[in-house]
Amino acid sequence: MNAIIIRNGRVIDPANKRDEVGDIYIADGKLVASEPELRNAKSEIEEIDARGLIVAPGLIDMHVHLREPGFSHKETIESGARAAAAGGFTTVVCMPNTAPVCDNPGTIAWIKDRASTVSCVSVLPTGAISKNLAGEELAPIGSLAQAGVVAITDDGHCIQNHEVMRRAIEYARMVGVPVLDHCQDYNLVGNGVVHEGYWSTLLGLPGWPAAGEEAIVMRNILLAELCDHHVHCQHISTAGSVRLLREARARGVKISGEVCPHHIALTDDAIQNFDTNYKMNPPLRSQNHVEALLEGIADGTLSILCSDHAPHANCEKEVEFDAAPFGIIGLETELGLFLDLLVHKHRTIDIARLIEMYTIEPARLLKIDAGTLSISARADVTLIDPELEWTVQVGQFHSASRNSPFDGWKLKGRAVRTIVAGDTVWKL
């Protein structure tokens, strides 16, 4: 088995409160405490010079769509995993809106089996909350938990019936998995495709009001409190949601929120050319919402970073704005965008907090054994060059899809090597 010494990097391991220049040692796929232990490993020792680099626990993206089974023309578990590795991620959590839907243990077993043969990173499946994501009848949450889902969610859909959602949270508490929710009130949002405001009015596109998200964030806070169980609100995009989460978290409610890079990198004025690579759900919002998200990240209200990596084939996105599917790919740009925007440009948080939001925060929420550089933990490590300036070239991405609005963007900071269980799975 392999043995590696990573020398002289700035080791940032928030779980162990470590932030110092030093070395880390890997033998037989695990982190070990010292160099002598490496000498026991029989093979050659690889030395990596990490001067000027950050040595972080392998990053976790807890919100990606790998599209398999059912939509392998958009992405496969294999191509999505390679995109994850190239973005610096060693663990991804995949969403259940596949075909068949992940509402049964058989589909979960298929994904785990497929990932174990073709994926270069860890793939952790989620299960659906409701059968066929229809929001009416609960999926077999206990069987899904037994099959190994790390959470339940109807991502892409949102359960409108509060009683059904309450039962889902109660079952999730019994089996010990968190509930993730895509917050969208269908009555308020209707057929909205862009943020309801100046640009939706000017362009004549149906509006998706901020209140359509906030109503469900409020509902989730009430139910998390009622059921005393964790509900995590996915891809938060509005100022009101941040305010609601801040107040509830201060009272100790088990509620949290995540943020995607496009919601802070872009505003709704990007939609004026009708480019469908700016069509997301929830939609790009106006500048006041972006500023509220930044404040929420700065004060810890929004505690997790993720991509909502949503691959679509070119032919699906090359249609009129109303008809195009929502979403963009994100695994290969998210770290660069967040480093560039949060750490360098806006100075919202420092790099140690950014790593925390990509490692121990999602690991704690999902109760998974990842996101640390603890001795004897699996050697998942991401090396990051925080100062590296690079240009996004979507044509060279590992993802099977190309739907990104960030082609040509110049960013500062990116992953340069991704190590999973002691194996380098990607290197710049």
Ligand SMILES: [Zn+2]
């Ligand atoms: Zn999603």
